[in-house]
Amino acid sequence: MINRGILALGLLVFLSAPVSGQFKEVIDALGLGKKSSLNNDQITAGLKEALRVGTNNTVQSTGRVDGYFRNEAIKILMPEKLRTVEKGMRLAGMGPQVDELVLSMNRAAENAAPLAKDIFIKAILEMSFDDARGILTGGDTAATDYFKAKTTDRLTDAFTPIVRQSMKDVGVIKQFDQLLKTAHQIPFLNAPSLDIHQYVVAKALDGLFLVLSQEERNIRKYPAARVTQLLKDVFGR
Numbered sequence: 001m002i003n004r005g006i007l008a009l010g011l012l013v014f015l016s017a018p019v020s021g022q023f024k025e026v027i028d029a030l031g032l033g034k035k036s037s038l039n040n041d042q043i044t045a046g047l048k049e050a051l052r053v054g055t056n057n058t059v060q061s062t063g064r065v066d067g068y069f070r071n072e073a074i075k076i077l078m079p080e081k082l083r084t085v086e087k088g089m090r091l092a093g094m095g096p097q098v099d100e101l102v103l104s105m106n107r108a109a110e111n112a113a114p115l116a117k118d119i120f121i122k123a124i125l126e127m128s129f130d131d132a133r134g135i136l137t138g139g140d141t142a143a144t145d146y147f148k149a150k151t152t153d154r155l156t157d158a159f160t161p162i163v164r165q166s167m168k169d170v171g172v173i174k175q176f177d178q179l180l181k182t183a184h185q186i187p188f189l190n191a192p193s194l195d196i197h198q199y200v201v202a203k204a205l206d207g208l209f210l211v212l213s214q215e216e217r218n219i220r221k222y223p224a225a226r227v228t229q230l231l232k233d234v235f236g237r
Helices: 002-018 018-032 040-062 081-089 097-126 129-137 142-169 173-182 195-222 229-235
Strands: none
Touching: 002 142, 018 173, 018 195, 040 129, 040 142, 040 173, 040 195, 081 097, 097 142, 097 195, 129 142, 142 173, 173 195
């Protein structure tokens, strides 16, 4: 782990070095590169390759059957504001219907996740020198933070119609409306209104970025995650 003193040294070198040598100097100061012969273009390419590897792994992990549903860290559950309703419905013998709704929401997210690949690639291609510098000298999730800032709106726009169609195809909306209708008939249950599409899209993005942050940490910290020679050259210890 890089301690604060080394990080401060790296930042000092970065601020004092000529622009043409900034990336190399920071890499060397932070101990991120094992080959002093790497030039700026190689280091920048290494950063972008790391991002491509991380985003590709993220999309492959989430954009498949059970990518969300079997991953407890990102599994989409009933909305928090409906948890009381959920408990009441389960007590009323409607557990299977609730479970089917939860499964369907996760399937919708899994169907939408592959759309993130091209959006992530575009964000990588648009990366500026300052963006790369911030990722290089930032924390363990600096790249994930970059993607959140650059792609959330695009991902929301791309995911929404796929989620809507997926939920329509598997009958989620009908199930959800029926559950709420039934909930209203159960004494003492108050089912609040909720845009279920918006909820699933938001949770799908939360899960996507969580997995991406895990991939980023792996590439930064664990040699086995550096699956190409360029990654090993740039991020090698």
